[in-house]
């Protein structure tokens with residue numbers, strides 16, 4: 001790939017093209033998409049110019065690559081089979097406090113987790129990823145190798161949470177450690193910005209509203225503003241956290257973020273579910289929804305991890321209609337962005353009892369131009385001349401895509417990653433015929449499985465009740481000899 005290498009996708013059956021006059025995606029049929037170097041030069045019509053590569057677009061959908069604004073690739077893939085139906089009955093069914101901190105990959109496991117997650121993301125059409133991780137040695141190297149466009153979001157905090165009984169969450173504070181970790185995180189952001197690939201950038205991310213001091217959160221937001229980068233914090237993500245903040249401050253999580261000056265444009269709230277109006281929270285004399293709506297802050301919506309525990313936003317359609325900027329992320333395994341989009345659509349209908357609460361275009365927009373805007377970019381998430389050549393091609397002849405009437409509906413509601421064949425980022429092919437170029441997925445998965453066995457041994461040592469993993473999370477059926 002050189003500056004001038006020109007690739008033509010010829011006669012694509014379907015193209016999701018960006019119309020810059022109406023500021024909307026629209027479908028084209030049987031037309032061409034052309035990119036040169038890392039940029040798109042033509043979308044639609046016929047291309048008669050010189051080219052280096054020609055791709056047959058017949059039988060293909062050409063779509064802008066998906067923009068993911070929230071994920072934790074370093075750990076989440078390991079939870080498959082363990083956390084699928086596990087919550088804490090004493091902690092409003094969240095698994096954040098009793099289980100997740102105890103079931104963690106070691107250093108080798110982290111690499112395996114990340115390789116698997118990045119592969120799944122690419123295979124489901126993600127071209128831009130926000131990776132929220134506690135920094136580790138080969139982080140930048142893995143992201144660079146994958147070919148993905150990455151927003152490194154190094155997490156840090158002033159306290160860790162734990163429980164000694166499964167029904168009370170406690171916090172162990174070390175404010176200086178939080179400060180030191182913030183300083184280290186800023187160095188990682190500097191490294192990302194200076195990376196020669198040009199595909200890496202940074203985001204400022206104090207981890208959670210209940211584990212960071214007000215000063216750390218405020219200074220982090222100021223740092224993000226002065227650097228011109230986005231800011232994200234987990235907030236309104238559990239009933240426990242809602243009550244922890246009301247107990248400490250007499251204010252809801254949204255009110256408290258507003259009080260300390262960070263609920264405003266430039267802030268991303270992951271996940272923004274437990275507003276005072278949520279039916280699991282009895283707190284009638286507040287108006288978090290209006291506060292959030294008028295603030296300009298955005299929400300990172302990741303429904304899959306919550307729906308497993310019977311928890312959902314009420315409802316994402318309502319947020320979007322109110323004009324709250326909503327982007328999509330994958331907070332858990334599988335790192336399947338298309339399934340995450342499907343879950344967002346279905347959850348919204350279940351919560352509202354209304355199939356018109358949210359339309360497919362609302363979520364496709366959130367996963368493309370919407371997420372891009374939240375990240376401060378107008379050159380990704382769209383197929384338009386001048387935009388980055390970040391796109392994927394799906395096989396519309398795949399049985400899961402047929403009968404083919406509306407390719408995005410077939411893709412999101414049924415086929416998902418099964419139909420994704422080729423992915424390009426900066427004009428460089430990172431997935432070919434359904435295979436990720438950078439990683440050996442079979443090998444990474446085998447290493448992930450070994451890491452999961454090692455983590456199971458550790459779980460018993462760390463658990464307050466010393467439970468065996470089979471006791472904490474029994475298998476679907478007993479294994480008989």
Ligand SMILES: [Zn+2]
Pocket residue numbers: 070071072234270331
């Ligand atoms: Zn998260």
